[in-house]
Amino acid sequence: METAKILVQGIVQGVGFRPNVYRIAIKHDINGYVRNLGNVVEIIAQSHDYNDIEKFISEIEVKKPPVSIINSIEYSFFESNASFSEFKILESSNSFSGTSVIPPDIAVCENCLKEMRNPKDRRFNHPFIACTDCGPRFTLIDSIPYDRNRTSMDEFPLCNECMEEYTNPLDRRYHAEASCCNTCGPSLQLLNKDGVDISFKHTNLIKKAGELLNESNILAIKGIGGTHLVSKVSDDDTVSILRKRLTRENQAFACMVKDIESALEFCEINSYENEALIAKERPIVVLKKNSNYNLSKEVSPLLHNIGVILPYSPIHHLLFDYINDPALIMTSANIPGEPMMIDNKDIVNNLSKIADYFLLHNRKIINRCDDSVIRFVDDKASFIRRSRGYAPAPYNLNEYDKFKSILHKNHNILALGPELDLTFTILKNKMAYVSQHIGNTNKFKTYEFLQDAIKHLMKITSTNSFDLVACDLHPQFFSTQLAKEISNKFQADLIPVQHHHAHGAVLAVDNNIDELIVIAADGVGYGDDGTAWGGEILYSDIESYERMASLLPQKLPGGDLSTKYPVRVMTSLLYSKFEKNELKDILNKHYIDYFKHGAMEIDLVFKQMESNLNTAITTSAGRVLDSISVALGVCHERTYEGEASMKLESFAYRSNNDKLKIAPEFIEIDGLLRLDTSQILYDTLDLVKRGENKKDIAKAAQDSVAIGLAKMALIAANKKDVNVVGATGGVFYNEAISKKVKETVERDGFKFVSHRNSCAGDGSVSLGQAIVASFKL
Amino acid sequence: MKIGMNHGAGGEVMGDLISQTVLNNVTKKIVNGGIGLDSLDDSATIPVGDKEIVITTDGHTINPLFFPGGDIGRISAAGTINDISVMGAKPLAITNAMIIQEGFNIDDLDRIMKSMDETCRECDVGIIAGDTKVMEQGKIDKMVIVTTGIGIVDKGKAIRDSTLNVGDKIIISGSVGDHGMSLMSFREGFGFDTDLVSDVAPVYEIVEAALSVGGVTAMKDPTRGGLANSINEMAKKSNVGVLLEDDAIPVKKQVHAVSEMLGIDPYEVANEGKVLMGVKNKNASEVLKAIKNTKYGKEAAIIGEVTEGNRVLMETPIGGTRILEAPVADPVPRVC
Ligand SMILES: [Fe+3]
Ligand SMILES: [Mg+2]
Ligand SMILES: [Zn+2]
């Protein structure tokens, strides 16, 4: 008799891993058992034939369930006294202390869809069909171990037929916690805008919902991790009404399409994007509009791209049977900056002035989880938001070289992120669990959501306390205040981490490198000198950083006000380049409409520049792009995050030549090299004056910022003798800028790195804070 | 460590200075069981017989000395009168200590004294003691006035700033931000030809009107740090939350315009003639009516209510509910 003990690590719980092992064991005539020990699965395999065991082991790896992730398989043969007569799945051992890894939510699988479409199947048209390979998980789970009675499916006791599947190791639904059917599963409800249930009037609620959408109604549809506001896309009036009701003036809406073919009607899709669209995580993918694009101009105004997502809940699939439009707007149902609504009562109460009808269901959403958003930048996937489908799958820091030196340290760290686009991270056993998207924490409901979500993730990761709490350096962020409270509560050390240091740490770990020059370009991050950074060249070895260069420090007349009205930043940038009256004349002649209070405001901005009344100092790259945008008349008011610079990118994208150049110039101030952003603006205006094509100017100005940043990085790389330059920060969602930086860096023989499995924007800042803090122990 | 400007700007830095260096060094901070130094209320009290003497003191520096709507004389009188008034006490008298720079124009001093007197006469307050010092050029900037206010209230009837109750309505006696915004514009030479003036005025009539109705649970005058600072302080000391309604808070059109041009929040700048109060729900509309009948209370409004919790929240017409914080001295941009 040969006996082997096999230990498998990874996402191996709640994904049908053990029954899969069972099936393979039966196939190869293996006796023994399989059981869960936390995030490790233990298998004892016994057979007469050594080769059968070897085959068994290799098949475990090759034929693993689609949702599982195997980080490692270790095995050894040993002399066993026991003799097994069969192969068994043993109950989870409660004694484990390891960290259980909860798999994220997965789009409904092909097998389930086939059953759902089969009139003879008992789950024909079942809107909640799921199996071990698919369906909601994180959004349903309350605590661990992951068993049905600790999920919101607990309210739906399995019928006999479902129970049979659930308890049969050979069935696809063996221990599928979200499994249910038309008999025992959750049910849909259709409500009118007054919250009155009108379900009884209709036999097929999804069909009715489809008809209502075709008739230009706006529906709130409760889904997997939250609620969407849904409307048709073909009709300007309908989309405008949705905008008005949501007070969302310009920000683009994401659309859901039935399938890839429908998306191809209005988008370009390359093979990478195609793959991402159909991936089981099912993110929104930002695609370029094609020349046949004919959705309402209100869907994605003035942008060259649009967010597209394929159906992921069975409800979506069924809904599209009845939809006439090529796509549906699917936007999160929330007050801007506040969390998406998940509770039926809240949905009806808070959206009564926005939605005309509600298609709800009675399954509780325990963990709210927004749709994830990916954009491909230079054919590389770039997370704009890493949430549903990904969270809370952890980053395994054991895999990174840099962490080898601190592997012996094993502390719990909570990192609270910045303020907008916040996520938080729990780092435990060198596994970094980055939360779902939380949002803007100066909104009270978001702040409460953050606190709830922390409690939940602590529960799910069995974390009882923290040794360290990391936060942003910004003293006024609400997340910083919360970090103080939590660190007091657990008597943990508080570690404030500089914003761009955190950005850079993520970038380094994501690429498994130990030191690099970081180009961090974004809106605002509190600098260690108390000014607002955002166009920085840092040297970083992950643990620490050194500021090497930056954009020219500029005044922001009115502080955050100038973020809303970029013409104020533009005025500030040009202030040093003109004689005062000359600049005033230019502003009064060409830009006066962009000042809400006209000439009087122009005077005031000038006086502020002199008196320094409420003029914070910034090196933000975002603000520079905003001011180029307004200088070219592209966008003069920000109604959503990144609006002016996103529109600038789209505007420049339409330039079809390279003939204009704005050469970046540098100045040394306070011992640091600075890109003269005032000069870029001055040259931009000069090209406008000479009557050049504005799209070409936009391109040249954008390039100038990119080349300027890259050149400063190269100088720093030479100085520090490192050969890797990386780019991070929201500015690098801009494809043109990313490409230009990469090209400039690589032309000089340096290696260029960007984010892979993390966000360039603030969604990964908490991960970076946790990484930096882990070296502070 | 040395004193910086932010040590006098309200906020955390100043709070630390006061608790560590000031409060820690004082031994006897309460007299006869009255309201003492540690309360950091608008005034202190000393119980005597069936009354309490209410007392407060305030140093005034302001640049410029004369500004639209007032001058240092008026503000020095109103400042202490108001701190007495918002204790629910009748202000009786002030004392006046002036430290004046050598070379100061006597005509100006004459104007300042007349203005101080006029302000006191509005609510029948005497100026009953004083001191005048002169310092040489360069040692002081123009003048500093220190006034002490004395008032009286029935024993146990003083109204605190720490006694809001869940369910109370919050009333503000008029538009906010007038003083801070007008002074800022004037000082920076922003030369608006508008009627934007400081609201500096004694508020006793307002307080008297409110108290005559009854149901007032807490009061404060929202001076430095404005409404945002005062309401946060009241909520924190009272251990409650407050929900304000953005739309309900009166802000003058000109104040709003200036705030939109300077990027400064009208809720965060000083008022010198306003009262912020908590009133029992059942008395709120009556109290409001009474305040509206007073000279300086015509624009009074109910702006929110006291809730469970420990945060001051602001419901905005669009964009949901945000957290309203006490302002900090030097805001750093946070919008990414
Ligand atoms: Fe950032
Ligand atoms: Mg006071
Ligand atoms: Zn399935």
Ligand SMILES: [Zn+2]
């Ligand atoms: Zn069933």
